[in-house]
Amino acid sequence: MTEGSQSCGGSCGCGSEAGKVDEGRRGFLAGAVATGATALAPGVTLFAYGTAEAEAAGADPKKRWGMLVDVSKCVDGCTGCVTACQTENGWKTTGKPATDPQWIRKVTLRDPKSGATRSAPVMCQHCAEPPCADVCPTGASFKRADGIVLVDRHRCIGCRYCMMACPYKARSFVHEALEDQKPHAPRGMGTVEGCTLCVHRVDKGVAPACVEACAKSGGAIMFGDIADPKSEISKVIATYATMQIRGDLGVDPGVRYRNL
Amino acid sequence: MSERSSLERLIVVVSLLVMTVLAGIIGAHAGEVPLPTVPKATAGSCVAPPDVMRRSHMSMLQHGRDLSVRQGERVEGGRLTGCIDCHAVSDGKGGHETVSSPQHFCRACHDYAAVKVDCFECHASRPEPKVKASDATSEVPASALAALADYAEEVAR
Ligand code: SF4
Ligand code: SF4
Numbered sequence: 019m020t021e022g023s024q025s026c027g028g029s030c031g032c033g034s035e036a037g038k039v040d041e042g043r044r045g046f047l048a049g050a051v052a053t054g055a056t057a058l059a060p061g062v063t064l065f066a067y068g069t070a071e072a073e074a075a076g077a078d079p080k081k082r083w084g085m086l087v088d089v090s091k092c093v094d095g096c097t098g099c100v101t102a103c104q105t106e107n108g109w110k111t112t113g114k115p116a117t118d119p120q121w122i123r124k125v126t127l128r129d130p131k132s133g134a135t136r137s138a139p140v141m142c143q144h145c146a147e148p149p150c151a152d153v154c155p156t157g158a159s160f161k162r163a164d165g166i167v168l169v170d171r172h173r174c175i176g177c178r179y180c181m182m183a184c185p186y187k188a189r190s191f192v193h194e195a196l197e198d199q200k201p202h203a204p205r206g207m208g209t210v211e212g213c214t215l216c217v218h219r220v221d222k223g224v225a226p227a228c229v230e231a232c233a234k235s236g237g238a239i240m241f242g243d244i245a246d247p248k249s250e251i252s253k254v255i256a257t258y259a260t261m262q263i264r265g266d267l268g269v270d271p272g273v274r275y276r277n278l
Numbered sequence: 279m280s281e282r283s284s285l286e287r288l289i290v291v292v293s294l295l296v297m298t299v300l301a302g303i304i305g306a307h308a309g310e311v312p313l314p315t316v317p318k319a320t321a322g323s324c325v326a327p328p329d330v331m332r333r334s335h336m337s338m339l340q341h342g343r344d345l346s347v348r349q350g351e352r353v354e355g356g357r358l359t360g361c362i363d364c365h366a367v368s369d370g371k372g373g374h375e376t377v378s379s380p381q382h383f384c385r386a387c388h389d390y391a392a393v394k395v396d397c398f399e400c401h402a403s404r405p406e407p408k409v410k411a412s413d414a415t416s417e418v419p420a421s422a423l424a425a426l427a428d429y430a431e432e433v434a435r
Contacts (some may be wrong), residue, residue: 077350162350170347171400197376199402201359206400221352 082146082165083215084244084272085229086251086260087138091238094137097124099239102231103141106216108200112193119190119205121213122228127278136278139228139239142167142188142213143263143271150180150189159210165245165272166215174209181210185267188212244272314390317367317383324364335361339397358397363405377403 100122104110109119122141128134148167151159158173159180169180169189181189189212196206202218205211216226224230229241242251254260260274324331326338339358345351365383366374375381377398380389384403388395397403 075351076345160348162348164350166350168347172343172347195399197378198404198406199400201362201402201406204400204402209400217350221350 077163077166079163080245081243082245082272083220084144084165084242084251084274085215085226086240086254086274086276088238088240088276089136089138090277091236092137092139093236093238094126094135096137096235098231098235099139099228100124102227103213106200106219106227107203107205107214108198109205109211114193117191117193119192119211120187121190121211138275138278140186140188140263141228141273142184142215143186143269143273144213144215146270146272147268149183149185149269153179153183155179162217166217166220167212168214168217169210169212171204171206171209171211176208176210178210184212185264185269186271244274314386316386317365317381319364319383320366321364325360358401362402366405373407374404 103122107121109121111118122139124137125140127136127138144161144165144167146161146165148159148161151161151167154160155177156173156175158170158175159167160170161167176191178191181187181191189210191210192205192207194207199205203214216224216228219226225241229239232239240251240254242249244252244255246252247256254276255274258276260276261278262271262274263278265271326334339361342353342357345353346357367379367381367383369375369379377385377395379385382403384395384397
């Protein structure tokens with residue numbers, strides 16, 4: 019099956035031609051659209067883009083999801099975003115710091131001259147030109163149409179090339195057998211993992227868990243469509259000086275930092 | 279002496295064979311071919327009839343997984359989590375059995391057929407224990423399930 023193909027092309031044994039599958043799916047989508055409004059759980063924060071319709075429609079190539087971290091609002095010593103990510107995605111320390119999973123971490127930067135320190139979260143930067151995907155021999159590392167970079171664990175062979183290639187040390191390898199993972203965040207021994215930008219939430223129209231948690235403490239992280247000039251995040255990026263970590267590498271991260 | 283005992287042995291072996299074959303035939307006629315004990319699902323109806331599910335569930339799952347992981351098309355009711363939620367087997371202590379138990383829905387058949395599944399090396403093999411009511415995921419709308427069932431039937435044809 020090729021990466022871009024939208025249907026099974028008959029290879030899944032479903033016996034239908036591509037067109038037939040699409041027809042069936044279209045019928046299904048119509049059903050999903052009709053019930054879109056009622057399908058959402060109470061208490062779900064709705065963004066303008068989020069409905070069940072959006073969830074079934076797939077990654078939108080016109081969008082590029084990104085984040086903006088205002089470092090001046092990031093509280094030193096606060097790990098709200100890290101804890102929220104752990105709770106949401108079900109990863110935790112294994113007691114072996116050298117090989118612990120790290121989807122997001124707080125780093126402290128110190129200016130050696132002035133001694134001034136800054137604290138900021140670093141996670142997968144969801145690069146537009148992701149080197150992790152370039153080096154992956156199986157096509158497991160890939161970028162979704164809407165800019166979210168993921169590991170398709172069905173294809174990952176655990177070679178860890180992507181971990182070597184990532185300039186941000188954003189990925190980790192699962193060393194231990196796991197049980198009772200979060201149903202929406204599968205992860206398992208022998209495969210590589212990293213921040214998914216909470217793709218399961220974003221597809222539902224809900225902001226990532228770290229963004230939601232941070233809003234309660236510092237309010238340092240913004241999330242939105244950086245390809246849409248009218249989005250709130252784009253307006254801030256257009257107004258103020260923001261930067262990408264190691265922007266000189268040319269990988270064009272989707273996570274930007276302000277006041278770093 | 280030794281001849282007699284080998285004759286005795288032959289008789290025993292032959293009669294055992296005859297009994298086994300007879301038992302097999304009678305058993306088959308009485309519908310007693312051993313079958314896996316498949317645990318009952320909790321909700322009313324599946325996304326497709328049992329014979330379709332038996333034959334095509336792996337293709338359906340593979341189809342859905344490529345769509346949802348790579349294209350982001352998350353088709354309601356067509357996810358492994360949906361199967362897990364509906365086919366969870368109670369552990370009698372208010373929770374559910376994991377795939378480490380032979381009672382687990384998937385294992386019941388897969389053990390019988392001696393087919394190993396890798397799904398649960400990464401995927402949760404039982405529903406997440408309920409924490410808060412506000413955390414509950416949305417119900418699958420009935421019309422969406424019906425549409426998926428239509429799709430599954432089309433697939434089976
Ligand atoms: S930050 Fe690392 S893992 Fe994330 S897209 Fe860039 S290279 Fe890949
Ligand atoms: S570890 Fe997995 S995702 Fe990373 S490069 Fe190897 S196959 Fe690709």
